[in-house]
Amino acid sequence: MLNEYLSSKPLNELNTEMLTFTANLEMVARGNPQIAKSILQELIDQRSHLKLIASENYCSLSTQSAMGNLLTDKYAEGFVGNRFYAGCDNVDNIEAIACDEAKRLFGAEHAYVQPHSGADANLVAFLAVLRKKFHTTENILNLPKDEWEKIRKDMGNQRLLGMGLYSGGHLTHGYRHNVSAQLFEVFNYDVNENTGLLEYDNLRNMLQEVKPLIFLIGFSAYTRNIDYSLLRQYADEVGAVMVVDMAHFAGLVAGGAISGKYNPIPYADIVTTTTHKTLRGPRGGMVLCKQEYAEFVDKGCPHVLGGPLPHVMAAKAIAFKEANSPEYKAYAAKVVENSTHLAATLVTKGIHVQTGGTDNHIVLVNVEKLGITGRQAELALRECGLTLNRNTLPGDKYGPWYTSGLRFGTPATTSLGMGKPEMEEIADIIATTLKSITANLDKNGNKSKAKYTLAENAKETAIKRVHSLLDKYVLYPEIDVEFLQKNLK
């Protein structure tokens, strides 16, 4: 395949992106051709569907290249300059660069770039808070067993106050089946079911009542800015440690689209995030914190995590540097402009948008009002060429499998270069498709929560419109997919 590409045109007309992708795919195919085929098919699928999943994006080919190499072979448990393995000089270098880039990008006092995911980053943060609270000057390993048992029990009695799952909180914020609910005595706060908004007075009352060790703020499905300056005051009133999970909106903070009192970094003790959502880096996590938490956070590996992923830390360093640029600043502003416009257009087309709009990259839609479930809407839209996910809404009567809602996001379409006119077209495709779905009836005349029928021609028309948009905004345009399809054996 590589040879065919090299001989397909004069040397000065070959492009680095296509060359790299082709060489990489050929090496993968040598190892297992079926995997190479799936990679190529994924590119084809992503090119032919509108990516509206709020937590997904397209990272740069440089970021991707940093992950596909020998760095994956290295064990480096510990952290920069303090490893449990020999030969970590280069990993030290890579991790230090990634940490410096992260600190510079976010104006954070300390950065820890090892977490493999946002869930891991949260666990690292939780243990750091517990360890700091129960810190003893003695080496914990040397404590007599009964003293350690007592500390361990006290740790397990701590309270965590986090946002409820149906209000937009994440599973790791104390959902009853998640490990976070086994580590802590969990209390949840919720949004107002009618407005969909957080109510600061209620939150303050709950803090006063619960007096948690950890006050956890952050979400995977909430569309409004949160005043972290105010919440810092409330946390201080009860001596709570303020942890913010900014996994979803980290890229908007990095690019300055979320700033001032809505930027959690100056106010929170610890901020956790993923690196692959709005931030547009490799799949992974990170913890940013005040200096007083640094020594506890840095023990994430081995206390919580297994060996770090040096190749992913290298990719993080690249993505953070990319995000520290004027282009990225413009991108972050555009993500919000696009989602605001998408939400506003959906409203004009009679679609119920939670909270009436959005301040960030997420748009939440209630489809129960159209007589269908989130599951039916998600499946039907995917059939029509739009990829997104169903989502629970406050007080959801259908629960987390079927749901009443849909979650849309603009990070990926904005990365492709789309703007307001395209958001109008997307909103129209969504609204038209949603209105053309009818829930099937079972033999007793009850509405199915999963099966549905699309009105005649709805699918064909939507796909045509999606493709006409995507033809103008091609994912990784330097990569010649047809050539690869023809030549991948």
Ligand code: DSN
């Ligand atoms: N799966 C992520 C999201 O979609 O929001 C959260 O973990």
